[in-house]
Amino acid sequence: MAAKIPATVVTGFLGAGKTTLIRHMLDNANGKRIALIINEFGDLGVDGDILKGCGDETCNDDDIMELSNGCICCTVADEFIPTMQKLLERETPPDHIVIETSGLALPQPLVRAFNWPEISTRVTVDSVVTVVDGKAVVDGQFAANVAAVDAQRAQDDNLDHETPLSELFDDQIACADMIVVNKADLLTDEESAALVTGLRKDSRDGVQVVKAVMGALPADVLLGQGMGAEDDLGSRHEVHHHHHHDDDEDGHHHDHEHEHGHDEFQNFVVNTGEISDPAAFTAKIADVIRTHNILRLKGFAAVAGKPMRLTIQAVGPRVDSYFDRPFAAGEDRGTTLVVIGQAGLDQAAITKALSA
Numbered sequence: 560m561a562a563k564i565p566a567t568v569v570t571g572f573l574g575a576g577k578t579t580l581i582r583h584m585l586d587n588a589n590g591k592r593i594a595l596i597i598n599e600f601g602d603l604g605v606d607g608d609i610l611k612g613c614g615d616e617t618c619n620d621d622d623i624m625e626l627s628n629g630c631i632c633c634t635v636a637d638e639f640i641p642t643m644q645k646l647l648e649r650e651t652p653p654d655h656i657v658i659e660t661s662g663l664a665l666p667q668p669l670v671r672a673f674n675w676p677e678i679s680t681r682v683t684v685d686s687v688v689t690v691v692d693g694k695a696v697v698d699g700q701f702a703a704n705v706a707a708v709d710a711q712r713a714q715d716d717n718l719d720h721e722t723p724l725s726e727l728f729d730d731q732i733a734c735a736d737m738i739v740v741n742k743a744d745l746l747t748d749e750e751s752a753a754l755v756t757g758l759r760k761d762s763r764d765g766v767q768v769v770k771a772v773m774g775a776l777p778a779d780v781l782l783g784q785g786m787g788a789e790d791d792l793g794s795r796h797e798v799h800h801h802h803h804h805d806d807d808e809d810g811h812h813h814d815h816e817h818e819h820g821h822d823e824f825q826n827f828v829v830n831t832g833e834i835s836d837p838a839a840f841t842a843k844i845a846d847v848i849r850t851h852n853i854l855r856l857k858g859f860a861a862v863a864g865k866p867m868r869l870t871i872q873a874v875g876p877r878v879d880s881y882f883d884r885p886f887a888a889g890e891d892r893g894t895t896l897v898v899i900g901q902a903g904l905d906q907a908a909i910t911k912a913l914s915a
C-alpha cells in the first residue's frame with residue numbers, strides 16, 4: 560500500500576471565513592497540489608468562482624470540484640464519492656484534498672464516507688477543521704449574517720429549518736478536530752481568550768483552538784504540510800516561524816515556507832526506537848496530545864517484528880495510523896515524530912512521554 564492522500568474537511572457557517580482561509584492555504588501550499596471540493600449549497604457557485612478567479616498557479620481550475628446539489632451529507636453516494644474517485648483516478652492525484660462544506664450539513668456522514676472501500680484504501684481523513692466567526696459568537700449570533708444563513712437553509716429541502724443556529728453551532732464544535740477562531744482582529748484580547756477557553760470546554764478532549772485573522776495559519780498547522788516531508792524528517796531541526804513577507808512585482812503577497820509570520824507556533828522532532836504495540840502507542844499519542852495541548856503530530860514508527868513502516872498522523876483527538884510501505888534494506892528502523900503546537904510546548908516532557 561502507498562501513502563494515503565490526506566483529506567481535510569473545513570466547515571463553519573456562511574461568512575465565518577472558510578473561503579478566506581482556503582485562499583491563504585493555497586497561497587502557502589509549499590508547492591503541494593491541493594484539490595478542493597466545495598459544497599456550494601445552491602448559492603450560485605460564488606466560492607468556486609472566487610477561488611478559480613484568483614489567477615494563481617496554485618489554484619488550478621481543474622483542482623476545484625464543486626458539489627452543487629445541496630446538502631453534502633445527503634449526496635454522498637451520488638456526488639461526493641464519484642467526485643473523489645475522479646480525483647483519485649487522475650494521472651497525478653493531488654497531494655492533499657480539502658473539502659469545504661457549509662456549516663449547515665453535519666460533517667459526520669461525510670467523514671463516514673471515507674470508510675467506503677473505494678475511498679478508504681487511498682484517502683485518510685486528516686482532520687475536521689471548524690472555522691468560527693469569533694466576532695459573531697461573541698455577539699451571541701454565531702454567524703455574521705443570520706438572515707443569509709437562514710436563506711441558505713431555506714434553499715435545501717433536506718435541511719431541518721427549525722433547529723436554532725446555536726444547536727448547529729454546537730454540532731460544528733462537536734465534530735471539530737481543530738477549531739479556528741477567525742476574525743480575531745475584531746475581538747479584544749479578553750474576548751478572544753474567553754472564547755478560546757469556552758470552546759475548549761465545549762469541544763472534545765484534545766481539540767485545540769487557534770486564533771486567526773483572515774484565516775492566516777501556517778500550512779503545517781492547518782494541513783501538516785511541510786512538517787512531515789519524508790526526506791527531511793530524519794534530518795530536521797527545530798524551525799521557528801519568523802516574521803517575513805515579500806511582494807512580487809505585481810504586488811502579490813507571498814508567505815514562504817517557514818516564514819509565515821506566526822511566532823506563536825513551534826515545532827520539534829522526537830526520535831525514538833522501535834515500538835512494540837501500535838494500538839498502545841497511538842493511545843499514548845492521544846494522551847500526550849491531550850495533556851500537552853499539541854496541535855498536530857505526524858511521522859513514522861517502526862514496530863518490532865513488522866517489516867512495514869507505520870505512518871502516524873494526529874490532529875487533536877484524531878489519531879490515524881496505517882502501514883504504508885516496507886522498510887528498505889538497511890534503512891534505519893526508528894520512530895520519528897514531528898510535533899507542532901502553539902509556542903510554549905514542554906518539549907522535554909513530550910519527548911520523554913513519547914519515548915517511554
Ligand SMILES: Nc1nc2c(ncn2[C@@H]2O[C@H](COP(=O)(O)OP(=O)(O)OP(=O)(O)O)[C@@H](O)[C@H]2O)c(=O)[nH]1
Nearest residue numbers: 572573574575576577578579741742743772773774
Ligand atoms: N475582519 C475580518 N474579516 C474577515 C476575516 N476573515 C474573513 N473575513 C471577511 O468575512 C467575509 C466572509 O469571509 P468568507 O471567507 O467568504 O467566508 P465563508 O465562510 O467562506 O463564507 P461562505 O463561503 O460564503 O460560506 C469576507 O468579507 C471576508 O473578507 C477576519 O479574520 N477578519
